[in-house]
Amino acid sequence: MKAYHLNGQAGVGGLVLADVSTPEPASGEVRIRVEAASLNYRDLMILDRVGQGGLNGRIPLSDGAGVVDAIGSDVVQWNVGDRVAASFFRDWVSGPFRASYVPSALGGNTADGMLGEYVVLPAIALVAVPAHLTSVEAATLPCAGVTAWHGLIARGGMGKGDTLLVQGTGGVALFGLQFATALGARAIVISSSDEKLARAKALGGSILINYRDTPDWDAALMKATDGEGASHILELGGPGTYDRSLRSVASGGKIVQIGVLTGFGPKPDLARLQWENADIIGVTVGSVEHFTAMNRFLTDKAIHPIVDRVYGFDQAREAFAYLRTGAHFGKIVVKL
Ligand SMILES: NC(=O)c1ccc[n+]([C@@H]2O[C@H](COP(=O)([O-])OP(=O)(O)OC[C@H]3O[C@@H](n4cnc5c(N)ncnc54)[C@H](OP(=O)(O)O)[C@@H]3O)[C@@H](O)[C@H]2O)c1
Incomplete structure (x- = not known):
């Protein structure tokens, strides 16, 4: 598959498209074919701190949505073809925040993010995409x-x-x-x-x-x-x-x-x-439980997130450069 990597250089020059092996889901895990990923201010900070180490080789962006493409054993809640989004903290499912969830933040130092064609995540870290939203819209939800x-x-x-x-x-x-x-x-x-x-x-x-x-x-x-x-x-x-x-x-x-x-x-x-x-x-983002409750509200009120611009997968660097200008109104999305 193709995925962007942070190669250790600060700034958009550090964002590199690479061919990598497609991940396989293990027991309890799901593979998602990513359809859209969105940018947050955090991703700019991560991009700019890359030169200080730690993030070399990581796939950026916490936020994305797509379609379940393969499931591992012992997954009961999802089927191939389901539309899903990933929660920002892979390990924060419900209840109060714990410091131990920090390393599971997607697109950060220790967990790959969504700017690749496929991602494998635990089934419990996913939420269903509200039916009235496109994948581009749903990709804006997890962090902001x-x-x-x-x-x-x-x-x-x-x-x-x-x-x-x-x-x-x-x-x-x-x-x-x-x-x-x-x-x-x-x-x-x-x-x-x-x-x-x-x-x-x-x-x-x-x-x-x-x-x-x-x-x-x-x-x-x-x-x-x-x-x-x-x-x-x-x-x-x-x-x-x-x-x-x-x-x-x-x-x-x-x-x-x-x-x-x-x-x-x-x-x-x-x-x-x-x-x-x-x-x-x-506040530090939220849990799968928060995400699920918000999605019910979005559905009840028929709310569509405000998407400013959509970039192609080959234009991810332009998307980051646009975020840096601060000219955007709402969200910036990369469509795969
Ligand atoms: N704690 C958490 O879990 C968490 C989660 C998400 C985001 N955040 C943080 O929340 C902030 C917003 O994130 P975001 O992704 O929504 O950012 P964003 O989409 O990049 O929004 C940036 C916008 O903020 C406005 N702004 C900049 N400086 C400002 C100032 N001095 N006073 C008032 N408005 C100002 C500007 O809007 P105008 O052009 O309209 O002025 C700018 O376009 C960031 O600092 C981010 O790191 C924290």
Whole structure:
């Protein structure tokens, strides 16, 4: 089969298409013919850190969807021809997170990802693709979709009457926006681009702030919500946004701490949390159980993920280069 490998060089030059042997499923495992794989901000970080070692030879991208092509013995839940997607953490099936799941993150240091024609995974690490979604759409779900679901709904309990703040218009942010709209929650979107804000409005965003023109977007948010703030915040920026998120959270609100778009290790002044009886929810993607619950919701609400561009398998480097520009609105997908 053909698969992309990270060859140890940092940047897109380190992404190399190679001929490798097609993996065979062992007992309890399933082979998937990958139809589409999607990119996340994480994949860019992995690509750029490659030169520092560890990832040599690994197949990148955590996210993909396809069709069951072969099954090993003792697999009862899947048949050849089933449409499936893989969970981000191969080993996190249900229950609370454990540090021992970290090495099973697909497309990382220790587990191959989805940017190849076939992948073999444990049967319990898969979910059925919702019938209303194409494989291109389903490939966007495992990291960005499940992260937003886990933080906002499974842990955050977001619902009708809540107010969500999303930062930017990338993958996680737009899943959050779509979930809020479907639940009858109000959504606030901040973005670098008026054109993207207009598109976010069409998805249900009701308070729209350009953070380039309005760097004090937290003050603008408070004014637009009559001093109430946001009950739920998808904190995607990290050090560059965290203090403004803390100043934007409503009484009793929840900051879902997810992102590192401006770097690692925010050093926030947490005093306001206590006065507002607000919480921080730390999130690392989610489990098969979260993924399955999200898929039920996507089906009930007939939600289609927002796909910005689809690249061919031979254009994977272009897909990474486009992600790096930050020009995308929603998800970038490679179709096999
Ligand atoms: N903890 C976890 O498990 C987890 C899971 C998934 C993602 N993440 C993290 O969450 C973040 C988002 O991931 P993603 O894959 O959704 O990214 P993405 O699709 O690449 O989205 C990037 C977008 O974020 C916006 N942005 C950039 N800097 C910003 C800033 N200073 N303030 C507000 N918005 C800003 C921009 O949108 P505009 O052009 O509209 O401004 C940019 O296009 C990343 O840091 C990623 O590593 C963490």
